[in-house]
Amino acid sequence: AIPEDAYVRVVKRLVEAIRAEDPDRLIVADGLRWGRDPVHGLVDLGIAQSTRGYDPIQVSHYKASWMRGSDTWPEPTWPLKQRENDVWDKERLHKERIEPWKALEKVGVGVHVGEWGAFQHTPHTVVLAWMRDNLELWKAAGWGWAMWNFRGSFGILDSNRTDVTYEEFRGHKLDREMLELVKAY
Numbered sequence: 001a002i003p004e005d006a007y008v009r010v011v012k013r014l015v016e017a018i019r020a021e022d023p024d025r026l027i028v029a030d031g032l033r034w035g036r037d038p039v040h041g042l043v044d045l046g047i048a049q050s051t052r053g054y055d056p057i058q059v060s061h062y063k064a065s066w067m068r069g070s071d072t073w074p075e076p077t078w079p080l081k082q083r084e085n086d087v088w089d090k091e092r093l094h095k096e097r098i099e100p101w102k103a104l105e106k107v108g109v110g111v112h113v114g115e116w117g118a119f120q121h122t123p124h125t126v127v128l129a130w131m132r133d134n135l136e137l138w139k140a141a142g143w144g145w146a147m148w149n150f151r152g153s154f155g156i157l158d159s160n161r162t163d164v165t166y167e168e169f170r171g172h173k174l175d176r177e178m179l180e181l182v183k184a185y
Contacts, residue, residue: 004032008041015045028112035114036097038104049109051101053116053138053145056080056088059130063121076122078129090133098137113138113145117154124163128181135185147182156182 011029018025027047031037035052042049054060059076061067079089101111116134118127138145151157156179157172166173 002032004039004041007032007039011039011042011047012045015047028110028114030114031101038101038109038111040104043104043107043109047109048112049101049104050112050114051097053097053113053134055093055097056082058082059088059122059126060116060118062119064119076126078126078133090137093133094137098141101143102141111141112143115146115148117148120153120159120161124161124175124177128177131178131181135182139185 015027018027027045028050029039029042029047031049031051032039034054035050036055038049038051056076057067058070058073059078059080061070062073062076064070079087081087105111118130122130135145147155149155151172153159156175157169159173159175161175164175164177167176168174
């Protein structure tokens with residue numbers, strides 16, 4: 001929760017130092033609020049910005065030990081209805097997590113999804129539906145992405161999800177459905 005002016009001040013100094021060593025280096029700065037929000041104060045620096053793909057957090061971080069209270073959240077669904085008029089779905093993802101970044105692109109800033117995924121306790125069917133909506137949105141936006149992580153509790157290999165039929169792959173447990181989904185985008 002860093003104020004934008006403080007973040008911009010630090011990033012400007014970092015960009016100056018990097019460019020002094022390598023003027024052509026690709027530089028990517030994270031967005032604000034854990035990568036959720038674009039940083040308009042960096043537009044004139046000629047650098048790219050990185051968003052995240054974890055919203056809603058109740059889907060991506062269900063029962064994550066480092067998220068206080070996540071073990072008390074109801075089991076997530078997709079779309080996720082939190083309250084009467086509070087629904088997360090593909091349309092809301094587009095409005096809140098794509099549109100603000102597309103506005104940044106319109107002024108010449110490159111955007112990419114620096115990390116995303118869902119923790120191992122989110123039901124597999126929910127994860128795949130949520131992932132599909134995100135991947136479709138990012139493809140339509142023309143953005144690249146990087147999963148957190150490939151192997152481990154968020155990943156395609158060795159996630160230890162209890163509701164997946166794994167395929168053995170070179171000594172690892174492969175989530176074939178998830179692999180085929182991400183390969184499609």
